[in-house]
Every structure is written in structure tokens, then in C-alpha cells.
Amino acid sequence: xxxxxxxxxxxxxxxxxxxxxxxxxxxxxxxxxxxxxxxxxxxxxxxxxxxxxxxxxxxxxxxxxxxxxxxxxxxxxxxxxxxxxxxxxxxxxxxxxxxxxxxxxxxxxxxxxxxxxxxxxxxxxxxxxxxxxxxxxxxxxxxxxxxxxxxxxxxxxxxxxxxxxxxxxxxxxxxxxxxxxxxxxxxxxxxxxxxxxxxxxxxxxxxxxxxxxxxxxxxxxxxxxxxxxxxxxxxxxxxxxxxxxxxxxxxxxxxxxxxxxxxxxxxxx
Amino acid sequence: xxxxxxxxxxxxxxxxxxxxxxxxxxxxxxxxxxxxxxxxxxxxxxxxxxxxxxxxxxxxxxxxxxxxxxxxxxxxxxxxxxxxxxxxxxxxxxxxxxxxxxxxxxxxxxxxxxxxxxxxxxxxxxxxxxxxxxxxxxxxxxxxxxxxxxxxxxxxxxxxxxxxxxxxxxxxxxxxxxxxxxxxxxxxxxxxxxxxxxxxxxxxxxxxxxxxxxxxxxxxxxxxxxxxxxxxxxxxxxxxxxxxxxxxxxxxxxxxxxxxxxxxxxxxx
Numbered sequence: 225x226x227x228x229x230x231x232x233x234x235x236x237x238x239x240x241x242x243x244x245x246x247x248x249x250x251x252x253x254x255x256x257x258x259x260x261x262x263x264x265x266x267x268x269x270x271x272x273x274x275x276x277x278x279x280x281x282x283x284x285x286x287x288x289x290x291x292x293x294x295x296x297x298x299x300x301x302x303x304x305x306x307x308x309x310x311x312x313x314x315x316x317x318x319x320x321x322x323x324x325x326x327x328x329x330x331x332x333x334x335x336x337x338x339x340x341x342x343x344x345x346x347x348x349x350x351x352x353x354x355x356x357x358x359x360x361x362x363x364x365x366x367x368x369x370x371x372x373x374x375x376x377x378x379x380x381x382x383x384x385x386x387x388x389x390x391x392x393x394x395x396x397x398x399x400x401x402x403x404x405x406x407x408x409x410x411x412x413x414x415x416x417x418x419x420x421x422x423x424x425x426x427x428x429x430x431x432x433x434x435x436x437x438x439x440x441x442x443x444x445x446x447x448x449x450x451x452x453x454x455x456x457x458x459x460x461x462x463x464x465x466x467x468x469x470x471x472x473x474x475x476x477x478x479x480x481x482x483x484x485x486x487x488x489x490x491x492x493x
Numbered sequence: 494x495x496x497x498x499x500x501x502x503x504x505x506x507x508x509x510x511x512x513x514x515x516x517x518x519x520x521x522x523x524x525x526x527x528x529x530x531x532x533x534x535x536x537x538x539x540x541x542x543x544x545x546x547x548x549x550x551x552x553x554x555x556x557x558x559x560x561x562x563x564x565x566x567x568x569x570x571x572x573x574x575x576x577x578x579x580x581x582x583x584x585x586x587x588x589x590x591x592x593x594x595x596x597x598x599x600x601x602x603x604x605x606x607x608x609x610x611x612x613x614x615x616x617x618x619x620x621x622x623x624x625x626x627x628x629x630x631x632x633x634x635x636x637x638x639x640x641x642x643x644x645x646x647x648x649x650x651x652x653x654x655x656x657x658x659x660x661x662x663x664x665x666x667x668x669x670x671x672x673x674x675x676x677x678x679x680x681x682x683x684x685x686x687x688x689x690x691x692x693x694x695x696x697x698x699x700x701x702x703x704x705x706x707x708x709x710x711x712x713x714x715x716x717x718x719x720x721x722x723x724x725x726x727x728x729x730x731x732x733x734x735x736x737x738x739x740x741x742x743x744x745x746x747x748x749x750x751x752x753x754x755x756x757x758x759x760x761x762x
Binding site: 278297300301304305306307308309310312313314316345347402405406409413415416418419420423426427480481482483484486487490492493 | 547566569570573574575576577578579581582583585614616671674675678682684685687688689692695696749750751752753755756759761762
């Protein structure tokens with residue numbers, strides 16, 4: 225799979241309506257075949273994560289963003305199936321607390337960044353500070369406008385200090401969201417997930433798409449790229465994200481640490 | 494499986510030499526059958542953890558303690574295979590940093606305790622402050638002696654605030670440790686894990702057993718019990734710990750949250 229296909233080149237102009245959320249061109253096969261391809265990728269990711277943890281050198285940060293029902297939770301569950309929880313952590317960023325609001329918006333984010341040998345998955349992130357914050361006018365325009373450059377500088381500092389950053393926008397269509405919300409209403413075991421607040425956000429779909437477009441145009445950099453993942457098909461979304469992560473980890477040329485010197489002489493009593 | 498079998502009753506006298514690390518009396522079958530029984534338990538735990546997360550009410554703290562090579566890492570990998578990393582976190586406590594040492598010994602521990610809906614696994618814990626600290630005389634005896642009561646009070650407060658605590662001592666024999674250390678020396682892919690420091694600790698085996706005995710006698714309470722898990726057989730260790738966690742979670746009588754009122758009238762546009 226050519227993982228660069230969905231990667232946003234720095235300083236691109238993005239027209240999200242030209243990115244098909246149903247696209248599946250990189251996988252030559254059915255949904256069933258696509259689902260059957262995932263377990264082998266899970267195993268590969270599990271092995272790479274173990275190596276990352278053992279080497280204790282690189283730090284990996286994975287950012288998941290997308291509209292409600294776009295599949296952030298499902299991605300975490302399926303792409304990371306089987307990884308060792310000892311080396312993988314999820315940080316979920318909800319509406320900030322009063323303490324968090326009393327600091328700058330990157331304060332709570334920085335605390336959750338990965339240590340050496342760790343993978344951290346951000347379920348939502350600092351990008352909410354130029355998404356929900358922008359759409360709902362939670363700060364004046366001059367405040368959120370300067371954040372794109374601030375975020376780029378923050379992420380550049382992280383990467384210079386050894387963090388590998390991958391950012392995924394889970395791209396679903398407005399109609400797909402309607403079906404997924406309807407499913408939450410219709411299935412008794414999913415009903416508790418339904419929030420009427422989600423409908424108010426859905427009314428702002430176009431404003432969110434404009435805000436996402438600005439994010440993708442202004443914060444996809446060589447060191448911290450965005451991927452626009454076609455996410456109407458869950459199985460395809462899982463394959464794309466798995467491939468991007470695996471190829472990136474493979475590119476780190478990791479090795480198991482050298483054993484201590486002099487072990488050949490040792491007798492255990 | 495009768496999960497109370499390995500549970501330490503409060504204020505028991507413990508003679509660890511009478512607890513067989515090879516015991517497997519609660520499973521009627523071979524190693525192969527025991528290994529084959531685990532995936533169904535993984536699935537059950539995965540479902541219970543999802544329910545715990547959805548309900549967002551209970552907090553679960555699992556403490557793993559044991560000598561080097563006793564299988565703490567392996568327990569995390571195999572018992573929690575397949576759980577959603579979004580609701581499960583591992584906190585590993587290594588030698589304290591200068592900042593941690595500048596605080597009381599429970600300071601770093603409290604920070605890592607679970608929030609509502611979370612399972613947190615402690616890979617080592619505050620018990621090191623009455624184990625390695627006692628064996629190596631890192632603080633005066635009057636300091637570590639008062640810690641048993643302090644720990645009981647701390648854990649009582651946590652449980653009164655909604656934390657369910659389970660503590661597992663992974664009990665291996667000294668000979669089993671020898672074989673596992675030898676295996677690290679002999680297998681090239683495991684050699685990097687071998688530390689000559691482990692041999693110095695091994696020389697203090699009896700002192701550690703005395704320190705563990707005091708822990709088991711003085712800190713197994715009704716609200717935060719210790720389980721002495723026969724751990725020479727990895728497959729049996731995994732089954733015992735899985736059963737204890739599953740039975741405990743089942744006992745919480747968890748339910749999915751109620752949906753919002755008035756959802757029947759909703760039309761998604």
C-alpha cells in the first residue's frame with residue numbers, strides 16, 4: 225500500500241469535497257478480504273511496538289481527529305488490537321477543566337506526550353483549539369489564528385526531541401454520520417451513546433469542514449504530516465491507518481539493545 | 494474456579510514455603526488445555542472492561558508484585574490481551590527520581606490511581622517501599638515499619654472513594670528464577686533483558702521472602718486483598734489472575750448507562 229497517497233503535502237490547497245470518504249483504491253478486494261487482512265497487520269504492529277519499547281529510544285505520537293461518529297474509538301480498538309498496554313497509552317481530550325483553562329492550551333497536551341519507547345494515541349487533541357474553539361467562537365479570532373503557527377512550532381520542537389508524529393483526519397461524509405447517529409438511536413445497546421448535543425454540532429457541519437480545511441492546509445508539515453483517511457468504510461480506514469503506522473515504524477530502523485558486556489562468564493547460583 | 498482459594502485472609506500467618514509455586518489444583522487439564530482456555534477469558538474480560546468504561550462509575554486498581562522474572566510483564570501481555578487501551582493503563586514504578594524522592598512515597602502512586610471507568614495496572618507499586626527499601630535498608634526500620642498501616646489506610650481511603658483493589662503476588666520458586674535467568678542468557682533475542690544487577694538481588698532471595706511475608710500478613714484486607722498466585726507455570730498464573738479479575742468485575746453488577754430522555758421523538762436531518 226502506497227502510504228503517501230493520503231498524505232497532505234505541506235502548504236497544499238485542500239478541497240475536502242474532492243476527497244472521497246468512500247475511496248478504497250489502495251486495496252484490491254472485498255470488505256471481507258479487507259477485514260481478513262487486518263489480523264496480520266495487528267501482529268506486525270505488535271512486534272514493532274515491542275521492539276520500540278525494548279529499544280527505548282523513539283517516541284511515537286498518533287493524533288486522531290474527526291467528526292462525531294467518524295470512528296476514533298473504533299480505530300483505537302481495531303488498529304491497536306493486541307498491542308501490549310505497557311507501551312501504549314491513550315490520552316482523550318475532552319472539554320477542558322477549569323484548571324486546564326487556567327493554563328495555556330498546550331499545557332495539558334504537553335503532559336501527555338510520549339516518553340522514550342512509548343506510543344501515545346491522542347483521541348482528539350490540541351487541534352480542538354482551532355476546531356471546536358473556532359467554530360463556537362470560544363476565543364477571539366486573533367487568538368485562534370495565531371495557533372496554527374504555535375502548533376507547528378510545538379510539534380517541531382517535539383520531533384527535534386525524538387517524537388515521531390502521525391496525524392489522521394478520519395474523513396466521513398455527512399450522510400454517513402446520519403446513518404451512524406441513526407444506528408445509535410435504533411440499537412438499544414448503542415442508545416446510551418447518543419447525545420442530543422451531537423445534533424447541534426451536526427448542524428455546524430460546513431463550519432467544521434472549513435475549520436478542518438484550515439488545519440490540513442496550515443499544519444501538515446514534513447515532520448508532522450496529516451493523512452486524510454477515507455473513513456466511510458471502517459475496514460478500509462483500519463487498513464490505511466495500520467499501514468501508515470507500520471511503514472513509519474519500519475522506517476525507524478530500530479534494533480534490540482545490546483546485552484551487557486561479559487555475560488558469557490556468568491554462572492547463576 | 495474458586496477464586497478465594499489463593500486469597501490471603503486478613504491477619505493470617507503466612508509460611509510461603511507451604512504455598513506451592515507449581516500448584517495447579519484449580520484447573521483439571523493439561524498445559525495445552527490451560528492455554529486453550531485463555532482466549533475465552535480474554536474475550537470475557539474485554540466485554541467487562543467495555544462495560545466498566547461505558548458505565549463510568551467504578552475504578553479498578555490491579556497491583557502486580559513479584560521477584561524478577563516472576564512474570565509481571567507476561568501477565569500484562571496475556572491476561573489483558575485484546576482489552577481496549579482507551580480504558581486500561583499500565584503504571585510501572587521504577588527506582589524513584591529525585592523529584593519523587595523529594596515527596597512522600599505515596600505521592601507518585603496516588604497520581605497514577607484510576608479514574609472512573611478505568612482499569613490501572615501497577616507493575617510494581619508502593620509495596621516496593623516495604624520490599625526493596627526494607628531489604629536494602631534504604632530508610633531506617635522505624636520508617637518502613639509504620640508504612641504497613643499507612644498503606645492500609647491509603648488503600649482504605651481509595652476503596653471508600655470507589656476504587657476496587659486487587660493485589661497479586663506472583664509466586665515463583667528460587668529454582669524457577671534460575672531457569673528463567675539462564676534462559677535470558679542463553680537466548681540471543683532475550684539477552685538484552687539480562688542485568689547483572691538481577692543476580693545481586695537473587696542473592697537476597699530469603700530476605701525478600703521475609704519482606705513479602707510481612708506484606709502478605711499485614712496488608713491483605715477485606716477491601717484490598719492479596720492473592721498468592723502459583724506462578725511457576727505461566728499458563729496457570731494467567732488463568733488464576735484472569736478468573737479473579739473477571740469474578741470481581743462481575744460482582745460489581747455494572748450496567749450500561751441510561752440513554753437520554755426523549756430520544757424517541759428525534760429525527761436526524
